[in-house]
Amino acid sequence: MSDICLPLGLDKADICKLETIVTSTAVKHSGDIVLRQGDPFRKVYAVKSGMAKSYRLDQAGTEYIQSFHLPGELFGLDAIYAKRYGFTVEVLDTSVLCEMDFDELQTLCATLPSLQKQLFNLFSRDLYRSHVSPTDHFDQTAEQKLSGFIHNLLTRYKARGHRGLELHLPMSRRDIANHLGLAPETISRLLKRFQQKGVLAINNRLVEIVDPSKLEAMVHCHALESSGKMDPQVSSAKSAK
Amino acid sequence: MSDICLPLGLDKADICKLETIVTSTAVKHSGDIVLRQGDPFRKVYAVKSGMAKSYRLDQAGTEYIQSFHLPGELFGLDAIYAKRYGFTVEVLDTSVLCEMDFDELQTLCATLPSLQKQLFNLFSRDLYRSHVSPTDHFDQTAEQKLSGFIHNLLTRYKARGHRGLELHLPMSRRDIANHLGLAPETISRLLKRFQQKGVLAINNRLVEIVDPSKLEAMVHCHALESSGKMDPQVSSAKSAK
DNA sequence: CGATATATTGACTCAACTCAACCACAGTGG
DNA sequence: CCACTGTGGTTGAGTTGAGTCAATATATCG
Numbered sequence: 001m002s003d004i005c006l007p008l009g010l011d012k013a014d015i016c017k018l019e020t021i022v023t024s025t026a027v028k029h030s031g032d033i034v035l036r037q038g039d040p041f042r043k044v045y046a047v048k049s050g051m052a053k054s055y056r057l058d059q060a061g062t063e064y065i066q067s068f069h070l071p072g073e074l075f076g077l078d079a080i081y082a083k084r085y086g087f088t089v090e091v092l093d094t095s096v097l098c099e100m101d102f103d104e105l106q107t108l109c110a111t112l113p114s115l116q117k118q119l120f121n122l123f124s125r126d127l128y129r130s131h132v133s134p135t136d137h138f139d140q141t142a143e144q145k146l147s148g149f150i151h152n153l154l155t156r157y158k159a160r161g162h163r164g165l166e167l168h169l170p171m172s173r174r175d176i177a178n179h180l181g182l183a184p185e186t187i188s189r190l191l192k193r194f195q196q197k198g199v200l201a202i203n204n205r206l207v208e209i210v211d212p213s214k215l216e217a218m219v220h221c222h223a224l225e226s227s228g229k230m231d232p233q234v235s236s237a238k239s240a241k
Numbered sequence: 242m243s244d245i246c247l248p249l250g251l252d253k254a255d256i257c258k259l260e261t262i263v264t265s266t267a268v269k270h271s272g273d274i275v276l277r278q279g280d281p282f283r284k285v286y287a288v289k290s291g292m293a294k295s296y297r298l299d300q301a302g303t304e305y306i307q308s309f310h311l312p313g314e315l316f317g318l319d320a321i322y323a324k325r326y327g328f329t330v331e332v333l334d335t336s337v338l339c340e341m342d343f344d345e346l347q348t349l350c351a352t353l354p355s356l357q358k359q360l361f362n363l364f365s366r367d368l369y370r371s372h373v374s375p376t377d378h379f380d381q382t383a384e385q386k387l388s389g390f391i392h393n394l395l396t397r398y399k400a401r402g403h404r405g406l407e408l409h410l411p412m413s414r415r416d417i418a419n420h421l422g423l424a425p426e427t428i429s430r431l432l433k434r435f436q437q438k439g440v441l442a443i444n445n446r447l448v449e450i451v452d453p454s455k456l457e458a459m460v461h462c463h464a465l466e467s468s469g470k471m472d473p474q475v476s477s478a479k480s481a482k
Numbered sequence: 483c484g485a486t487a488t489a490t491t492g493a494c495t496c497a498a499c500t501c502a503a504c505c506a507c508a509g510t511g512g
Numbered sequence: 513c514c515a516c517t518g519t520g521g522t523t524g525a526g527t528t529g530a531g532t533c534a535a536t537a538t539a540t541c542g
Binding site: 056058059060066067077078079080081082086087106109110113116117119120121122123124125126127128130131132181220221 | 308320323351361368369
Binding site: 185187189192 | 519521523
């Protein structure tokens with residue numbers, strides 16, 4: 001149950017208390033909107049299964065997909081400060097979400113030091129991730145962005161006990177492109193290239209990681225000389241400006 | 242004093258308690274290292290004056306400048322989870338920093354609900370910022386990145402009561418470029434262009450915002466037809482992929 | 483005041499974008 | 513059951529913004 005939401009060291013009694021503030025646990029379907037950018041902040045959410053995306057519209061109406069929320073992850077915490085949600089969250093796949101009232105969570109924290117600690121940890125992890133992963137995006141090539149994205153998803157699934165090397169990507173190519181700041185066409189071309197290089201096997205929205213070490217290498221280095229196939233052009237190293 | 246560190250609603254008695262955990266308040270100079278990536282996490286820091294930058298070296302030894310810390314801002318919170326600092330923090334200007342022990346801060350939080358609330362707010366604000374500002378970076382043009390960067394700094398200074406339209410940028414062009422994922426040459430060229438357009442007046446590391454509304458426009462729109470000067474080429478709108 | 487680091491400018495290149503066509507599948511309705 | 517239409521995905525051709533490399537100018541500092 002709540003070990004999915006907040007996995008780390010809480011004893012059973014504490015988990016019970018935590019469960020009392022879970023407002024609802026609902027099944028949602030692809031396209032359902034969980035909350036809207038601008039809505040007053042009240043609840044935080046945990047993904048139990050499936051996936052959701054959060055995106056933001058700027059004043060020009062342009063959509064920016066900020067992140068994808070995987071099972072075991074919390075969202076909504078970034079709205080505490082502004083008291084309104086900064087992002088719209090939309091479910092991508094048939095998913096189970098549980099929601100809890102943040103005021104109650106906060107009050108509960110005051111009585112349960114371990115929960116407070118737990119929340120600080122969670123905040124810190126999210127902060128750390130969002131500080132580090134831009135690094136993955138940064139000035140890097142499109143190849144690195146995409147391989148980094150896939151690697152990132154795999155890592156997050158693994159952290160939740162997911163074994164195996166298949167990934168289901170319920171989002172469209174368009175969504176991936178938007179999220180990474182690339183054109184959808186580029187995503188297509190790259191996935192094809194990754195397949196040719198023997199790194200991935202793509203089947204529509206199902207991705208199998210054929211060679212994890214090659215994937216790893218692509219994330220960090222700037223070029224992967226295709227050992228198995230064509231295209232011996234070495235993309236020039238950019239790196240540190 | 243501590244109203245600089247944690248400005249929002251704490252009463253005087255609470256602030257006194259908070260001050261008891263401030264380990265030290267030291268003057269540092271340009272180039273001084275406050276903490277190193279990989280060091281065990283123990284303290285969090287607040288900038289009282291001056292500026293610091295935090296950067297990260299990846300396994301290839303490439304430097305990524307993650308952020309600049311302005312007066313009134315806290316850093317180190319992202320290390321709670323990993324128990325080690327993920328970034329090296331280096332002072333850019335003659336600066337005053339105060340440091341406090343996080344364990345004590347956490348303990349104090351358990352007794353002071355308002356402080357706990359305060360910290361959640363702070364976390365949330367940082368999270369929100371790091372979620373939104375990538376938006377500013379994203380797929381956008383170099384012009385938008387740089388104008389967004391300057392606008393961002395200005396906003397943060399304003400939030401701390403800074404009036405006036407001058408900015409001192411104690412970091413090198415190289416640092417700015419690295420932070421934004423651009424080449425230093427591009428920063429030079431853009432600053433020059435901004436000056437020609439009558440948006441900024443650049444004097445070495447001192448920047449005066451000549452026309453704030455134009456700056457604002459550049460951040461959001463993709464092109465600013467130079468009303469005052471040459472170069473009537475309209476850079477084609479990219480926006481939503 | 484020379485020496486070293488930082489900043490600017492110019493010329494050329496390339497990765498990723500745009501635009502546009504095409505393919506494939508999933509509904510829907512006749 | 514099949515044509516029709518829409519959406520998502522792929523492929524191709526041509527363009528361009530920002531990068532690289534290299535040279536020059538300007539600061540900063542012992």
